Amino acid sequence: xxxxxxxxxxxxxxxxxxxxxxxxxxxxxxxxxxxxxxxxxxxxxxxxxxxxxxxxxxxxxxxxxxxxxxxxxxxxxxxxxxxxxxxxxxxxxxxxxxxxxxxxxxxxxxxxxxxxxxxxxxxxxxxxxxxxxxxxxxxxxxxxxxxxxxxxxxxx
Numbered sequence: 001x002x003x004x005x006x007x008x009x010x011x012x013x014x015x016x017x018x019x020x021x022x023x024x025x026x027x028x029x030x031x032x033x034x035x036x037x038x039x040x041x042x043x044x045x046x047x048x049x050x051x052x053x054x055x056x057x058x059x060x061x062x063x064x065x066x067x068x069x070x071x072x073x074x075x076x077x078x079x080x081x082x083x084x085x086x087x088x089x090x091x092x093x094x095x096x097x098x099x100x101x102x103x104x105x106x107x108x109x110x111x112x113x114x115x116x117x118x119x120x121x122x123x124x125x126x127x128x129x130x131x132x133x134x135x136x137x138x139x140x141x142x143x144x145x146x147x148x149x150x151x152x153x154x155x156x
Contacts (some may be wrong), residue, residue, distance in 0.1 A: 006049050009110035010103055013041040019151045025144060033136050038065060038102060042109040043126035044148055051113050053126045058133070061112050065105040073101040 007015070017023055017037075029035035039062055046053050076098040083091040127148065131141045 009042060009045050010106045012045045012048070013038070013106055016041065016044070016148070016151055021147050022151050025147050029131075029136070029140070029144065033134065033140065035131065035134060035136070036062065036065070036069065038069075038105045038109060040127055040130060042106070042112075043130045044152070045110075046113055047125045047127060048152060053113060053129075055129075055133075057113050058126070058130060061109050064108050064112060068101060068105060068108075073098055073105070076101065 017026065026035070026037045026040065029040070030037050039058075042061060043053070043058070076094055080091055080094040080098060083094070085091070125145065128141055128145055131144060136144075
C-alpha cells in the first residue's frame with residue numbers, strides 16, 4: 001500500500017472481523033457458501049483503500065493462499081471444531097495454529113495489489129465481484145455488503 005496513513009490488512013481484518021455481525025456473517029458464508037473469508041476481507045480492504053483490482057488480481061490472490069488454506073488452515077479448523085471439550089488445552093493450541101495460518105494468508109494477500117486508482121463509486125465492489133464469481137445468491141451478496149457498509153462506513 002502507498003502512504004503510511006492506511007491501515008494494514010491484518011489490523012483491518014481484525015478490526016472488521018471483531019464486529020460480531022461481520023464475524024457471524026463471514027462464518028456463515030464460509031460454511032454454507034465456501035467463501036474464503038481472508039480473500040473476502042482482502043477484497044473489502046482493497047475497495048476501502050481504492051487499490052486497482054481485476055480478475056487477474058483476484059485469481060492471483062486466491063492462488064497465493066489456496067494450498068496453505070487447504071493443507072493447513074482447513075484441517076486445523078476441522079480438528080478444532082471436532083474437539084468440543086478443551087481437552088488439556090489442545091483446542092486452544094489448535095486455534096492458535098489456525099490463527100497463525102490465517103495471519104500468514106493476510107500478510108501474503110497484503111503484498112498483492114498495490115496500485116492506487118480512482119474507482120468509480122457506482123462500480124461493483126471487489127467483494128461483490130468475488131462473491132458473484134463464486135455464484136453466491138444476489139440476496140446474500142446484498143446482505144453481506146450491507147453488513148460491511150454498516151461496519152466500515154461509506155469507504156466501501
